[in-house]
Amino acid sequence: MATFGNASFNTAIYASFRPTYPRSLFDFIFRYHERSKDARWDRAVDLGCGTGQATVELTPFKRVIGVDPSSKMIQVAQDTLKAQPVSTGQYEYVEASAESLPFLADGSVDLVTAAQACHWFDWNKMWPELARVLRKDGSAAFWIYSEFRLTGHPSLTHRINAYAQGLDPLHSVGPYWQQPGRSILENHLVQVPEGNEVVPGAFKDFERVFFTGDHYPSLPSPRSVILRKKMTWDDLLSYFNTWSSLHTFRQRNPADAQNPRGDIAVRFWKDLKEGVGREVGRPMEGHDEIDIEFPMAMIMVKKA
Numbered sequence: 144m145a146t147f148g149n150a151s152f153n154t155a156i157y158a159s160f161r162p163t164y165p166r167s168l169f170d171f172i173f174r175y176h177e178r179s180k181d182a183r184w185d186r187a188v189d190l191g192c193g194t195g196q197a198t199v200e201l202t203p204f205k206r207v208i209g210v211d212p213s214s215k216m217i218q219v220a221q222d223t224l225k226a227q228p229v230s231t232g233q234y235e236y237v238e239a240s241a242e243s244l245p246f247l248a249d250g251s252v253d254l255v256t257a258a259q260a261c262h263w264f265d266w267n268k269m270w271p272e273l274a275r276v277l278r279k280d281g282s283a284a285f286w287i288y289s290e291f292r293l294t295g296h297p298s299l300t301h302r303i304n305a306y307a308q309g310l311d312p313l314h315s316v317g318p319y320w321q322q323p324g325r326s327i328l329e330n331h332l333v334q335v336p337e338g339n340e341v342v343p344g345a346f347k348d349f350e351r352v353f354f355t356g357d358h359y360p361s362l363p364s365p366r367s368v369i370l371r372k373k374m375t376w377d378d379l380l381s382y383f384n385t386w387s388s389l390h391t392f393r394q395r396n397p398a399d400a401q402n403p404r405g406d407i408a409v410r411f412w413k414d415l416k417e418g419v420g421r422e423v424g425r426p427m428e429g430h431d432e433i434d435i436e437f438p439m440a441m442i443m444v445k446k447a
Contacts, residue, residue, distance in 0.1 A: 160381040161196065162288065162372045162437055164258065169200050171352075172284045175443050176254055178348075179280035183253045188276070190241040191260020195220035198234060204254065209236040210244065242268035247276045254282050261285035261335070261442070262327040270341035277446035285335075287328045288370055288437035291382075292358055295434065299418045300358075306411045307388075313396065316388035316407065325388075331355065331362060331440035338444050347447040355438035362440075370437040376416055377429040383408045 176182050185205050189198040192209030193216045201207045211217050220236045237246060241257065241264050255273060257264070273283055290307050293299050308329065309315030327334050331353060338346035353359070356368040374382065383389060389408050393400070400406045404413065416427040427433075 160378060160385055161259075162370055162382075162435070164197055164200065165369055165371075166200075167369055168286070168439075172254075172256070172282075172443070173203060175284065175350075176282040179282075179445065181280050182282075183278065183280075186252050187254040187256065188244070188247065188252050190255060190257040191263065192216070192220060192236065192258075193260070195223060195234070195236065197256060197258035198236075201254070201256065205233065207234045208247075209234065210239050210241065211236070212238065212240045214238055242272055244272055244276055249275055250278045252276045252281055253278055254284070256283070257285040259287055262287055262324040262332065263321075266336055267341055270336075270338045270345070273338070274342045274345035274446065279446055281446045282443065283445075284441060284443045285332070286439055286441040287332060288439045289329055289331060289355075290438075292436050292438070293415065293419065293433060294371070294436050296419055296422060298422070299415060302411075302414055302418065306407075313399075314407070316386060316392050319388040319391040319395070321387065331359065331438070332442055333440075335442060345447055346444045348443070348445045350441075350443045352441040352443065353439070355440070356436070358438045368436045368438060370439050372435045372437075373432050374435055375430050375432055376412070376427055379415075379433060379435070380408065380412045380429075383412060 187201040187204035198209035309317040312318045353362045353365045355365045420427045
């Protein structure tokens with residue numbers, strides 16, 4: 144994702160205000176991995192690791208490598224690691240693309256993960272590289288979260304969709320997402336081909352899992368939402384500022400910042416605050432808290 148590598152992109156805000164993944168998600172992945180009687184726990188690799196948020200959760204593995212194409216993201220991840228009071232040598236970070244991992248030997252990896260990154264992968268290259276580096280019975284788990292929802296306020300979902308996915312280039316950030324990655328994310332990875340379609344016979348136990356609750360009833364066998372975050376309204380605005388589409392919108396529409404109600408993100412934030420305020424019967428202040436949830440989709444697979 145090119146925007147995250149731009150010099151003007153604020154990685155500190157990105158690291159601070161993105162949602163963090165619950166322990167139950169990683170436990171779900173680890174249980175899938177240990178289904179194989181010969182499952183090993185030597186090396187895990189986290190692709191598109193960003194600032195290392197998910198990388199450091201792969202604690203059962205002896206060695207964990209975070210991989211990201213952005214030098215800025217890798218630097219933040221390394222600085223965070225150096226700030227820890229005790230260094231165990233368990234984690235390291237490498238600047239590289241997900242589809243080319245020449246520093247990994249054939250059949251040397253037990254688990255490969257990717258959090259909020261796999262919608263950018265070139266799967267015609269990703270599946271062969273995954274088949275190369277995974278050990279027999281090794282596992283892979285790739286997941287994304289889609290558009291946030293205001294828990295308890297479904298009447299405002301249409302406003303969220305209009306802002307995030309609309310077509311109006313002056314009143315929506317929808318036209319400013321990088322494609323086709325964003326569409327793959329919004330469609331919960333259903334366009335991602337199964338591994339054996341690209342590398343016949345290389346994989347087994349392919350699964351698609353949807354932690355989407357009632358938000359997308361057309362998806363098969365949806366499970367309850369597990370990614371939730373309680374935020375102040377001020378923090379929610381900071382989260383909006385991590386969106387790559389907003390970053391691009393501001394670059395292309397600098398005059399929007401002169402709007403007397405604030406720029407496009409502030410106006411959207413105010414609209415949501417006012418909408419919730421009407422529903423609860425009082426104005427929302429910046430320090431008030433709001434419950435947010437994020438529908439998620441996951442692909443899991445094992446090396447045959």
